[in-house]
Amino acid sequence: MLQDFKITQRWPATQPDVIQLYSLPTPNGVKVSAMLEETGLPYEAHRVSIMDGDQFTPEFLSLNPNNKIPAIIDPNGPDGKPLPLWETGAILIYLAEKSGKFLPTDAAKRAEVIQWLMWQMGGFGPMLGQFGFFYAFGGKEIEDKRPMERYRDEAKRLLGVLDKRLEGREVVAGDEYSIADIAIWPWVRALFTAYNASDVLELESFPNVLRWHTACADRPASKIAVDMPPKP
Numbered sequence: 590m591l592q593d594f595k596i597t598q599r600w601p602a603t604q605p606d607v608i609q610l611y612s613l614p615t616p617n618g619v620k621v622s623a624m625l626e627e628t629g630l631p632y633e634a635h636r637v638s639i640m641d642g643d644q645f646t647p648e649f650l651s652l653n654p655n656n657k658i659p660a661i662i663d664p665n666g667p668d669g670k671p672l673p674l675w676e677t678g679a680i681l682i683y684l685a686e687k688s689g690k691f692l693p694t695d696a697a698k699r700a701e702v703i704q705w706l707m708w709q710m711g712g713f714g715p716m717l718g719q720f721g722f723f724y725a726f727g728g729k730e731i732e733d734k735r736p737m738e739r740y741r742d743e744a745k746r747l748l749g750v751l752d753k754r755l756e757g758r759e760v761v762a763g764d765e766y767s768i769a770d771i772a773i774w775p776w777v778r779a780l781f782t783a784y785n786a787s788d789v790l791e792l793e794s795f796p797n798v799l800r801w802h803t804a805c806a807d808r809p810a811s812k813i814a815v816d817m818p819p820k821p
């Protein structure tokens with residue numbers, strides 16, 4: 590039963606039959622909101638304010654001991670049992686399999702999509718996140734610029750890899766829009782928005798990334814996801 594999950598004591602479900610999303614529109618949060626919007630799976634979004642430390646409350650930690658958003662509970666998981674899940678890569682694969690969308694069934698194409706998803710999870714997201722910390726947030730005032738420069742250069746290298754990949758391609762992997770695109774574009778978006786880093790990363794020198802990002806961000810689902818859960 591959904592109400593057996595302690596997190597529902599702090600963030601009560603008004604629609605207990607649908608997927609419960611605990612999130613905030615950060616790059617990682619947007620990935621899962623975008624996937625839910627793209628698939629059309631019904632869900633209820635709860636706002637977890639990481640600025641106010643909500644992720645460290647016992648209720649949130651009871652769902653995700655790693656104290657990070659987003660996390661979900663699917664009340665109708667495998668075998669009809671509720672399924673709690675965190676880590677966006679795992680959530681995207683789960684939702685793709687549940688909906689039968691955005692992950693090819695062809696084994697080679699599926700492997701390729703998962704490869705790029707893992708590239709985002711293991712490299713693009715964490716490196717851009719560190720760059721953001723040292724360039725735009727808490728680490729901005731640090732006098733020693735080597736940490737910022739290291740992550741800036743790695744961010745540029747990764748953007749170069751993505752740009753090359755997208756040369757003559759509409760999507761990152763496979764033949765159609767997939768969880769690889771859904772995982773990566775919110776991180777490119779953060780470079781323009783939260784990090785204000787167009788100049789320092791010379792984003793104009795990655796035209797394929799810019800073209801692809803515009804197409805991803807223009808999708809109706811993406812437009813809803815960037816404000817999900819909406820501000821109170």
Ligand SMILES: N[C@@H](CCC(=O)N[C@@H](CS)C(=O)NCC(=O)O)C(=O)O
Nearest residue numbers: 615616617639657658659676677678
């Ligand atoms: N690898 C995790 C990363 C999640 C993550 O870093 N979430 C950030 C927001 S984008 C967060 O909750 N930060 C709060 C904290 O670290 O206390 C995933 O993909 O789910």
